[in-house]
Amino acid sequence: MQKYFISNEELNNNHIISDDVNHIKNVMRFKQGDQIIVSNEEDEYIACLTVLDKKEIKFERLTRLENNNELPFTVDIYQGYPKGDKIQDIIKHGTELGATSIFPTIMKRSVVKLDNTKEELKNIRLNKIAKEAAEQSNRKKITKVCIKPNLKKIDFSEYNVKILAYEETAKMGQLSNLKALIKNIKLNDKVCIVVGPEGGLDLDEVSYLEGLGFVPCALGKRILRTETASLYALSAISYELELK
Template sequence: MQRYFVEKMDDNQSTILGEDVHHITRVMRMSIGDQLICCNPSGKAARCTITEITNESVLANVVEWIVDTVELPINVIIVSGLPKGDKLEYVIQKGTELGASEFVPFIATRSIVKWDEKKSGKKVERWEKIAKEAAEQSHRTKIPTVQAPLTLKQLLSLGESYQYKLIAYEEDAKSGEKSKLASTLEQMKPGDSLLVVVGPEGGLADKEVASLRDAGFVSCSFGPRILRAETAPLYLLSAVSYYFELAR
């Protein structure tokens, strides 16, 4: 059943607006009486029946609320050093499918891509759209937040709000470190948040790692192999899912 995220939804009715109206009427060719799933901003989902269609909106009555839990038990915030090409789009799409709650691009020293502030609005809008579509496809009840890129200083400030924060550091992988990720997950309980920093293609600079460590971040490996910038976040999310959703 097709899933849509809506801003206006009460206990009895949901109102679908914007591009989703076109998708419902022109792409899915739904009509009055057809059913779909609506998710409200708080993460609750309901099976609904379409009762009215106009050019601007689709109204649907709530038939039943869905109680299945599909979100990760902990909130995982992925901080990605800006990679080249469309790699960040890939991370956002697949990371959403794997349960990330937020994506934070990071303007790293070794980022090849130079961030253009003039185009930032449209770029972030595209990332948000990718996250929304991936959340619908994977039947999530929440759309991950996507921020505009942060500087190192801004990232250090962001880290002050989190108790658990890790750095994926290839030097730790090379030295054989393999316990810090597992030990961090062992300390966490449902509802906690984990902030994870992954570098760009060239990795994080030593000064960046030193600054992050000074701010309370813990560097660790994601196994003995060196992962690409777009692979590491997906490895982390898969590990979290296994630990909290399958191994218990």
């Protein structure tokens, strides 16, 4: 069943007045009597559409759902800002795979240039992509997206598990770090994963992050593209800790 994240105000008033009105009427072509799922990221209901006006859709709540597909700890991705539209795919897949937040981060080898206006528009666009992916994958919560313009200004002190995706670790034959870290994740932990952009992290960035307590981890034996690295790490976390 198609899911829509709506605001608290919308849920309390049993109506939808956002962009989703267009999606419900013109993309999904829902009619009166059709059912959808509505959620404000806390409470979730099956709802029956009662009125479909041009700018407002009214619904009646039918059943409250008990759905919790969230990982029981925080997993934040700091993704070196990649070229082109790749960040959109990373956000889609990362949301499906349960990331709490994704921070597209300008690193030394990122080629993108963003001024404040562009950054704001990009953030809006990327959060919309995360909302749609969260709806599709039946997440309880939406992955939050926020561009970080400077790796070295980020405060990582709140995290107690710090994973650095670093292919050189594999070349040195050191393959066990990721598993050791993941196996030790506990309820309510705060995990973060740093992934370099195309061309990888600069050596200076690697030492900086190691100084902050990050553990360099190989993600298998092959060289992964930047857009595959976070998916590997998130899949590994889900595999290790959810498939019990």
